[in-house]
Amino acid sequence: MPDNRPFSQWDASSLPVIAFAPTSHAVLYHNPAAAHLEPGGLIAGLPSEERAALLSALDGQSGDPVFLHAGGEVYSPLMLPAGGCTLCLFQAVTGYYNRTRDALDQALMASEAKTTFLSEMSHDIRTPMGAIAGLTDIALSQPGSPTKVTECLKKIKVASEHMMSLLNEVLDMSRIESGRVQIQPEPTNLSDLLHEILIVARPQADSGGLRFVLEMGRIARENLVLDSVRLKQVCLNLLSNAIKYTPRGGRVDMAFAVLPAGDGDSVTMHVQVKDNGIGMSREFLMKLFTPFEREEKSSVHKIQGTGLGMTITKNLIELMGGQIQVESETDKGSCFTLDLPFTAAPDPDIDGSLEGCKVLLLDSDARQGDLTLSLLKELGMECDWARSAMDAAAYLNDCDLFGTRYQFLLAAEKLEGAEMALLLPELRNRLGQDLPILLLTDSDWSQIEYVFTRSGVDGHIPLPLFKSKLASLLSSYAGGAGRGAPPAEVRCNLSGLRLLLAEDNDLNREIAVELIGESGALIDCAEDGRQAVDMFQNSSPGYYDAILMDVQMPVLGGLDATRELRALARPDAKSVPIIAMTANAFVEDVKKSLEAGMDAHISKPLDIDKVLSTIDSLARGRRP
The missing domain is CATH 3.30.450.20 (PAS domain)
Structure with a gap:
């Protein structure tokens, strides 16, 4: 012992x-x-x-x-x-060990997920890059075939847009994790917001062979204070996911409502996106909002994505004070439900002059027709509803027999028994040249404007239909106002304007000069901010109609160059429009540009139509 x-x-x-x-x-x-x-x-x-x-x-x-x-x-x-x-x-040390082990496990999982993400991102970025490089080689090898070159260029544009969306998601996630994403609420009309969402989502669903259904619930208030950019980002991410993960022949539903939330101006926006697609496993649902995660399914791997979209979506919803819930089952589909608190903005006053006006409505959709009829009655207007071409002919005969006069004609894109593009010119001839004809449409107006304006249509009213938007647009066309203007050109005519472009990158400068120069503007170039300040200072007052300023440049950056320009002792230094054209695309970047004295901020890659319209509105607006 x-x-x-x-x-x-x-x-x-x-x-x-x-x-x-x-x-x-x-x-x-x-x-x-x-x-x-x-x-x-x-x-x-x-x-x-x-x-x-x-x-x-x-x-x-x-x-x-x-x-x-x-x-x-x-x-x-x-x-x-x-x-x-x-x-x-x-x-x-059981408690300490478990906490440390959990933290280590999470760190290892995050590290593994990021490693997987970098591998997949390398693949996802190389895929469009490979397409761009290959298509460029094809285009260069076919100089004598304009059709082939144009086809290649269109595909290059699609590939570059996809690559840009990948990079934007990565940057968004980085800024969310560092706490640098800010919500910028401002008064927003729901009609415009919802229409902008639908003109993106509906064509995606159509091209995927899906049925897209919008279910409108109660709309307690039509104008809310919210960040429309971030809300659109959330809704479009949910809708695009539903469309991507639903096989051809399936269905995607979106429910939308704005409900009262207690007293005063508080409301709750309720959005639900539901599909009958491939769904998600119970195991993956636990990781759905984890960065870089994608479900291990052969059907999922065929679909491009970063595994960041849902993480970004959840973070943005929480930044807006809302919550998201999800239900899903493999091979049966998914349902996402959002509830977001907002404050209502004042609704505009309704124009009383519409009361008593008579409307001819052409629409074969019973549900949409009922809603339009109801809203017109709420505005005190009278309405004859033609559900088919035969009905429209009967109402036209009544006009001839009884002298009926209509103040407005509202037409859907389709009418039973008629080709609308052929029917509308006939209606224009029968009802007179001064009658406002307005198209009720959920399509992108820019895509259909050419056809319908040449068929006699004066303008459009975006769907889904809201009372305040309907009243506002009808008022703008009352008595024939708004008629006779030619359709807007796709590109602005900037002939007669002289611009100063400050851009240090040779390729970016060449692209900007080529695209903006097609509008007729004359362009002088500076390779840095110091050169831009000197060129402006050495020019006569009023010589430059606008300045296009990159932000990150050698010698003198765009922000400091703008401050120096605004401080110059000459009459046009304070008034010449200065427009930032920069890869810095976030809210705080826009704020810095405006604080430095710039008038507008456009992020790269450039939307040339936006660039031209911005120059046109700012430069021509200061001319006598």
Whole structure:
């Protein structure tokens, strides 16, 4: 029997203490607190890695911290030399170990997810880059075939837009994680907001062979204070996901409502996006909002994406004070529900002059026709509703017989029994040249304007239909106002304007000069901000109609150059429009540009139509 007297001081310790013999590692002593560890069989009962670590520590070999699972707890042993043996004090660290292990597991998972993400991003970016490079080579090899070159250029544009969307998602996620994304609420009309969402989502659904259904609920207020850019981003991400992950022949539903939330101007926006697509597994739902995660399905791997969209969506919803819920089942589809709190903005006054006006409505859609009829009655207007070409002919005959006069004609894009593009010119001839004919459409007006304006249509009213928007547009056309203007040109005519372009990148400068120059503007170029300031200062007052300014340039950056320009002692220094054209595309970048004295901010890659319209509105607006 071993002599335990040298160790008696440890008998009353609450820490488990065991004395091990050198070399053999036999147990020489243990105190009562260590009895539950079954000291005699402790070493043999440990997992192999923990057993090896403990034996190394007992032999005096230093190494990584040792953690032992024994007696239902996790212990960290402390070795103390004691008269030819080693005392081992077992400190319970279960809570610390579990917290550390969870954090380590999460870090390892995040690291693994990022590694996977970088691998997939490399593939996803190389795919459009490869297409761009290959199509460029094809176009260069076919100089005598304009049709082939044009086809290649169109495909290059699609590939570049896809690559830009990938980069934007990565940048958005980076800024969200660093807390630099800001919500910028402002009064917004829901009619415009919803229409802008639908003209993107509906064509995507159509091209995917899907049925898209919008279910409008109660709209308590039509004008809200919100960040329309971020809200559109959230809704379009949910809709594009539903469309991407729903096979051809499927269905995507969007429900939209604005409900009162207590007293005053508080409301809750309710948005639900539902599909009958491939759905998600219960396991993946647990990781749905984790960055870089994508479900391991062959059907998913065929679809391009970064695994960041839902993370960005959830973060933006939370920044707006809302919440998102999701239900999904594999091969049955998914349903996302958003509830977002907003404050209502004042609704515009309704024009009372519309009361008593008579409208001819052409629409075969019973549901949409009922809604239009109801809103017209709320405005105090009278309406004859033609559900087919036969009905329209009957109403026209009544006009001839009884002298009925209409103040407006509202037409859907399609009418049973007639080709609308052929029917409308006939109606124009029968009803007179001064009658406003307005198209009710959920299509992108810019895509159909050419056809319908040449069929006699004066303008359009975007769907879904809202009372305030309907009243506003009808008022603008009342009495023939708004008629006779030619259709807007796709590109602005800037002939007669002289512009100063400050851009340090040769290729960007060449692109800007070529595209803007097609509008007829004369363009002088500066390669940095200092050169731009000198060229403006050496010109006569009023010589430049606008300045296009890159932000990041050598010698003198665009912001500092703008400040110097505004401080010059000449009459046009304060008034000449200065437009930022920069790759810095975030809210705070726009704010910095405006604070420096710029009049507008356009992010790269340039939307040339936006550039031209901005120049036109700012430069021509200052001319007498």
